[in-house]
Amino acid sequence: MFEPFMREPWAVVTLVALAAGMVGYFVALRGAGFAAHALPMAAFPGAAFAALTGVSAYAGLAGFAVLGALILAGLHRGARQDAATALVLGAMMALGALLLSLSGAYGNHVEGLLFGQVFAVGRRELWAALGMGAGVPLLLLALARPLTLSALAPELFGLGGGRRGLMDAVFLLILALTAALCLPVTGVLLAFSLMAGPGAAACLLARQPGVALGVSVALALGIGWGSMAAAYESGWPVGFFVGALAALAYVVARAFRRG
Numbered sequence: 001m002f003e004p005f006m007r008e009p010w011a012v013v014t015l016v017a018l019a020a021g022m023v024g025y026f027v028a029l030r031g032a033g034f035a036a037h038a039l040p041m042a043a044f045p046g047a048a049f050a051a052l053t054g055v056s057a058y059a060g061l062a063g064f065a066v067l068g069a070l071i072l073a074g075l076h077r078g079a080r081q082d083a084a085t086a087l088v089l090g091a092m093m094a095l096g097a098l099l100l101s102l103s104g105a106y107g108n109h110v111e112g113l114l115f116g117q118v119f120a121v122g123r124r125e126l127w128a129a130l131g132m133g134a135g136v137p138l139l140l141l142a143l144a145r146p147l148t149l150s151a152l153a154p155e156l157f158g159l160g161g162g163r164r165g166l167m168d169a170v171f172l173l174i175l176a177l178t179a180a181l182c183l184p185v186t187g188v189l190l191a192f193s194l195m196a197g198p199g200a201a202a203c204l205l206a207r208q209p210g211v212a213l214g215v216s217v218a219l220a221l222g223i224g225w226g227s228m229a230a231a232y233e234s235g236w237p238v239g240f241f242v243g244a245l246a247a248l249a250y251v252v253a254r255a256f257r258r259g
Contacts, residue, residue, distance in 0.1 A: 016224060022217055023136060033192070049099050
């Protein structure tokens, strides 16, 4: 489990969990669970594009995730958010299937894209993950106050000169970068689990924003590390353990809250 070839996967999982844990708190606070599910789907064609063109996988993931976030932000202005999000999700998945088919690598890459392939990451992916893994938490810390205020007291935020629409767009961009970072670990289908589960559980366990944010990060790190260890020992996909442990954390948090 701690062999030299595992250094990069452990480091990437830690960076992913740190970013996902922080953004997950704001996902729960802002009711953005559907967007957290859709943006990994938007990043999916980016990995397919990277396989087709030979560019860095993280560059493709981040580029398409950001594109999806910008489309979502634009559609949210004049349409119901659930309909706009579903539209982006379907279109991006269809584009990803087309690009994978054109690349000739459909069979080789689709399982990793859907369910994660963290044990295959190397030093090249680590540096890209380090940039996003450090950048996302720094952005969230810098914007913590307006993100929180615009979610909890939008009228007060507007009276102070804040623009809720702009803050929503900024948050979608941060969420897109986090989705791109999560994808190699959990895959498309389960990336939203790490961005939604710990944050939702933390909001049930703690009332103060700072404490809830810390609990969310701690839960995400525990889920990420535990999933890595379990996947290594069992040979099962990392994404399975991420999804199962994230759901378990939320169920336990609800039971604790009711108790």
